[in-house]
Amino acid sequence: MGKLIGYARVSTKAQDTDRQEQDLLAAGVRRDDLYVDHGISGGKVSRPELDKALAALHDGDTLVITTLDRLGRSTQNMLALADDLKGRGIGLRVLNLGGGDVDTKTPTGQMVFTVMSALAQMELDIKRERINDSVSKRRAAGKDLGGRREQFSxxxxxxxxxxxxxxxxxxxxxxxxxxxxxxxxxxxxxxxx
Known part of the structure; x- marks a missing residue:
């Protein structure tokens, strides 16, 4: 059996990865094989620690993440990554996906991963649509859009x-x-x- 390589991520520097790290360690990932990005958006394709984790993976190893959104937001990017891992003989294991543990080395795991990736992308698109709609309505009504306030009168x-x-x-x-x-x-x- 290959190694388990863990990856955790938070979007802001103020957040911490304690819970993710605990879950990954409990799943059998060694602390030395744990890679963590702080203050990095899931929308970015390249992330320093994720890149290191991917480089550390070899045939027979498994990349372990706690939830799908830690890996990314774009269905296209996540599916491309899953395909790349599969082509290299590497599995992807998501600890908390749909109430259970999903491993892409199985046909069912691949199917669930694909569906959940699409749902994660849809969730992001809906959120973006709501924000754009809200800004448009506020702008049309002449309301404040936020941003920095004038400091001097x-x-x-x-x-x-x-x-x-x-x-x-x-x-x-x-x-x-x-x-x-x-x-x-x-x-x-x-x-x-």
């Missing part, structure tokens, strides 16, 4: 302009306000136009 920018017109160096005025000179000039120009 127009009055503060006018006062800064008076200081510069009075002979103060623009770089010093901008520094005192905590902004770049370019931002100060852009804001002053926006006031006059």
């Amino acid at each position: 127009d009055r503060q920018i006018r006062n800064a302009k008076r200081l510069i017109d009075g002979g103060q160096p623009a770089a010093q005025v901008a520094r005192d306000m905590g902004m770049s000179r370019a931002t100060l000039y852009r804001r002053m120009e926006a006031l006059t136009s």
Whole structure:
């Protein structure tokens, strides 16, 4: 029997992989064979630790992940990866897929993996569609779309302009306000136009 190579991933640096790591270790993955990406989106095809995990796999080994979304979001990418692994004689085992453990070395495991990959892609597409719809509706209604708020009022920018017109160096005025000179000039120009 080949080695079990584990892979865990979280999308933000603030999240931790403790639960994933515990599940992978409980499934028989050795700590030395565990690869973890922190702050990496599942939408990215290339991820540093996933790339290392894939390079560590040899014929007869199995890549083990806790859930399908840790591997990726794109059905096309996940299926291509599963095909690549199969072609290299490597299995893929998903610990928590549809309430059970799925191993792509079996025909049933391959079928379940394919269906679940398509569902993961559909979930992402629906989420993206909802966000785009919400932004469109807010924009049409003239509502706030979020983003960074203006830190300085127009009055503060006018006062800064008076200081510069009075002979103060623009770089010093901008520094005192905590902004770049370019931002100060852009804001002053926006006031006059």
